[in-house]
Structure formats: structure tokens, C-alpha cells
Amino acid sequence: STIMSEDNKSATSSVPDATMSDEEQSQSSASTSAAAPAAAPPASQSDDKKEKDKEEQSHIFAEAKALELKDEGNAALMSGKVLDAIRLYSEALEFTPTNAIVLSNRAFAYVKVENYGLAIMDATNAIKADPTYAKGYYRRGTAEFALNKYKAARKDFKKVCQLKPKDRDARTRLAACDKAVKEAAFAAAIESEETIPLSESYDPNQLSVDAGYDGPHPAGGAVPLPDAELDMEEELFQPGHLPI
Secondary structure, eight states: OOOOOHHHHHHHHTSOOTTSOHHHHHHHHHHHHHHSOOOOOOHHHHHHHHHHHHHHHHHHHHHHHHHHHHHHHHHHHHTTOHHHHHHHHHHHHHHOTTOHHHHHHHHHHHHHTTOHHHHHHHHHHHHHHOTTOHHHHHHHHHHHHHTTOHHHHHHHHHHHHHHOTTOHHHHHHHHHHHHHHHHHHHHHHHOOTTTSOHHHHOOGGGOOOOTTOOSBOTTSOBOOOOHHHHHHHHHHTSTTOOOO
């Protein structure tokens, strides 16, 4: 018999045997494919994966750093160091600018120092970052109430009550807003000309001046004096002529 070379054996081994069943041929092909080494991914895909991993690691670091600074800010706030807390929250927001919790905490610190405008701004950004975060509405409502914006505050506290139905403090503040809105409406309803300050209703141009009046006019100016009387007035204020 003729002995086949190794090359011929290799070549013939890859050809399915006609005597093999379909199942045996399928298993043989699968084993041959499994033995073949996997093709390396394109260079562009490898670079994309590296960049994605790098971004993910950067995000994890930013979140961890922001959490650390937030905790330090909370500790400062509890110790009464409000300005330090604001600084620490601000540093945390450099890593996570849209963190609703940190924004809300800084809003609370701003309320503490009566900087209500910045408190409203931070609370609004917290709500944009997470519309379901109740404390964002609570902080904004507190600042609005301090600025006598009772209707806006009432709207925010209503939202808090919707998100946190069992929050007693939110319901108490909502009731206070309702009362303030009603009192403001009542005050506006009873306002009349009698309650308007005189400075707002007085018009000197509407006063009638008698024709014989020779003093200063309420609308400005004065009745000119005759020449003889002007001379006497000037002489009166000369040195040595002042009345004793």
C-alpha cells in the first residue's frame, strides 16, 4: 500500500468522510473550528475599549471624591461651620456637577446664611437633576417663603407632600403657605385710598394758591420781591448788620 505524506494526510483529514453521518460530520466540523485560534479584534475596537475603560475609571474616581467631600461638608454643617460646608459642597460639585443631593445640601447651607437667591438656584438645579428628589422642592420652598414668595413656596411644598405623603413638616409648611397667601390676598382687598401713604397720594401741583400769597410756592419757585425790598434784604446780611 502507498504511504501518504503528512501533507496529504492533513489535506484529506479536512475533507468530510462520505461514510460519516450528517451528525458526525457536523461534530467534526465544530471540533475543527474550535481548534482554530480566534481572530484578534481590530485595532480600532481595542482602542475604543481602552478609552471606555478609562472613562469608567475616571467616573468612579469622581463619584468617590464627591462622596468624600459631601461627607466632610455634612460634618462641617452639623458643627455650625456653614461657610466651610458651602466650600466643601462646591468642591464636590466640581466632580459631579449634577448631583442632586450635593446641590440640595448646598442650598440648605445657603438658607442658613440667608442667601436665598443662591439657595433657590441650587434647589432648582437639584430638581432638574432628579425631579423625584423631594428635598430639592423642600429647600426651594423654604427659600421662597423667606422671600415672601408664598404662592411659589406653596407649589413646592405641595410637591413635597405628593412625593412624601407622611412628611408632617412638609404639611405644616404647606399650611403656613396657605395662610400667608390668604393674608396677602385679604390685605390687598382692603387696601384703599385711606390706607395709601400720603407720599403716594400727595401732588403739590394740584394745590390752589391764593393770589395774595407772596411766600414760597409749594410747586417750587417764589414770588419775586420788589427792588427796594431786595436791597434791604441784601443789606441785612452784610457784615455787622446781622440781627441780634
